[in-house]
Amino acid sequence: MHALTLHNSLTRRREVFAPINPQRVGLYVCGPTVYDRAHLGNARPVVVFDVLARLLRVLFPHVVYVRNITDVEDKINARAAELGVSIGEVTARTTAEFHADMAALGALPPNEEPRATDNIPQMIAIIEKLIANGNAYEAEGHVLFSVESDPHYGRLSGRSPEEMQAGARVEVAPFKRDPGDFVLWKPSPANPEGPELPGWDSPWGRGRPGWHIECSAMSWRYLGEDFDLHGGGSDLLFPHHENEMAQSCCAFPGSRFAHTWVHNGMLLVDGEKMSKSLGNFRTVRDVLALAPGEAVRFLLLRAHYRATLDFTEAALAEARRELDRFYRALARHAPAFAETPAEVPRPLMAALCDDLNTPAAIAALHVLADQAMAGDAEAAAGLHAAGRVLGLLQASPEAWFHGDEEDAGVAAAIAERIAARKARDFARADAIRAELLARGIALEDNASGTSWRRVESGAAS
RNA sequence: GGUCCGGUGGCAGAGUGGUGAUGCAGCGGACUGCAAAUCCGCGAAUGUGGGUUCGAUUCCCGCCCGGACCUCCA
Structure with missing residues (x-):
């Protein structure tokens, strides 16, 4: 204990x-x-x-x-x-x-x-x-x-x-x-x-x-x-x-x-105190239009609670990328931890018990993610359990990557691209990929096929 | 003016009296049709001047910089 x-x-x-x-x-x-x-x-x-x-x-x-x-x-x-x-x-x-x-x-x-x-x-x-x-x-x-x-x-x-x-x-x-x-x-x-x-x-x-x-x-x-x-x-x-x-x-x-x-501690926006007169007043709802709520939460937990925290859109995007990695690690072992909740890993508890050191806790999450990526299912279960204490990582990886918006046509586009690749028509395949990216959907080809995820719309390559 | 908190690599951000986590970004490589993802590797930091100490990023003092609060309903 x-x-x-x-x-x-x-x-x-x-x-x-x-x-x-x-x-x-x-x-x-x-x-x-x-x-x-x-x-x-x-x-x-x-x-x-x-x-x-x-x-x-x-x-x-x-x-x-x-x-x-x-x-x-x-x-x-x-x-x-x-x-x-x-x-x-x-x-x-x-x-x-x-x-x-x-x-x-x-x-x-x-x-x-x-x-x-x-x-x-x-x-x-x-x-x-x-x-x-x-x-x-x-x-x-x-x-x-x-x-x-x-x-x-x-x-x-x-x-x-x-x-x-x-x-x-x-x-x-x-x-x-x-x-x-x-x-x-x-x-x-x-x-x-x-x-x-x-x-x-x-x-x-x-x-x-x-x-x-x-x-x-x-x-x-x-x-x-x-x-x-x-x-x-x-x-x-x-x-x-x-x-x-x-x-x-x-x-x-x-x-x-x-x-x-x-x-x-207090929160700043772009290095300045948030105020209506400065025009940098951000409501939660405004920010939820930019990124999933979980990314906003993660951003808030990346700094120690007593430190001043500077909110920037760049930091929000980074928070989202970090969560991407955690969800990828979980996705590798999804069924392994779905049923039986694992015990919260000690490094995570140690960090949180140390004056609620969430940045150190997040570092512990990265260690678990590395292990899960390397094939350790127990680490994935631990990552999931650790996320529970932080109020993170409880969504399904699919929900995290796909969001809840309509994804009409994505499956068809992917199928078309797979056919094009099979025919070695890479120009067409790349065009399809670029089109989807412009819509905020990034494709990834891996051993099991082609998967997709939402990214910040307009994200470069 | 007073009280309090903080200043760490390009950015974010921990810890620690004895060769400075972690992440993002960058660079090189593996993999890939090309990417992405993943993996391997690389460079990169303790605001400033003193003091204490064998040794300070860490403790103490000054300075500089940043932030919160200093009131009761205007």
Whole structure:
């Protein structure tokens, strides 16, 4: 059995992962705010933590993976107003799109996917505890968390409240006792002029939750006051995660909230931060038009999860070529591993248990592929099993190479070319091959005949 | 300005206090009608200046460069 080590953002060092209860390992990951299609930056944590969840399931008998849906947030309100549709319509549609996109990337659904709006009573309960404990106060219809009341505030992000004030670039609301105080609950007054804001009755009047409270509520409900792992993008470390932890630890004195924090690095596009103004904003759906979802997933796993990852179309094409080789290796032994699932090879487990080192894991995949190419059926079965933990290589080689588009005429063209070759009319044979290549179909003659595969359309020789 | 992370061959990307994985691309060869695929082989890297050390790519400090965050709903 390999010991899993993970870099814990809380301690800033790598630690051996020791679950609170090995019979029930808990993982909470911040999910999407459903106001627009998922972009590549949203996809990275989903894929990274999908691998972590798969790995945990290999190591432990029972894993509860919780990923929330944030369906109350002002960006959603703005989006609904912009589109002239209801908030519910925006969140329902965006959630469905999110599910479809993540499925295309091979991410398994989490065990629990709670919605913020289904957990308002839990949020109110936590806020009441915070007020009772002297960690929160009411001001002008808002309820605010008092940063000063929490001696540990800043521990996760490594900032002191004083430091943060120095660089503060946003005006501080006058009703705050401390500039660092943040909103737990805010008023949603009826708005006769514009669109209605979402609101729920609370001890502080009709209102809606602040940004951070939902994760405290949902992790508490599904995983308890103390739980094993909390994941998310490194951009959420502050303020979101810091505030989450402060709220939860103060609401439940004596608890530590998440014991291990795991943060994935940011994603760049062509070396630049992805942003709408730069015009390099890539949605998952856009990228799925360029390559199979599995290639996108593989690309995301080629870099270590904590490193910044630069997305380029060249890297996507390379990811696809690498997968081509793996599928070729599997194709040589297809029936050998189809029935009985093999044990996950040790080198793969060793790499993943070493702080989820997916690049090293992929190197292990290449070793297995070499062996499979050389005729080792056991290695092929191991490759397939290794792919299962990474969420890769589970398609049939044929499906991978042929895709699911219509391939009308390909078989006939191949037959014609075989006839031409038999007649030693190589000019005709080569013309047929070139024609198919122009359609994005590459031919390969081998001992057993002629096979074909899809390549990037327009790919040169 | 503050906090944090990173800078490895043409590109991508690991590891490591003692002759630097893996992949893609390139080059040579085998195979092929020619290719592709496969196989064999080749060249190619640790930002910079110091320090610690018998020895640093790895540890420490400075510098340069790149990136994330610095707040609560504008």
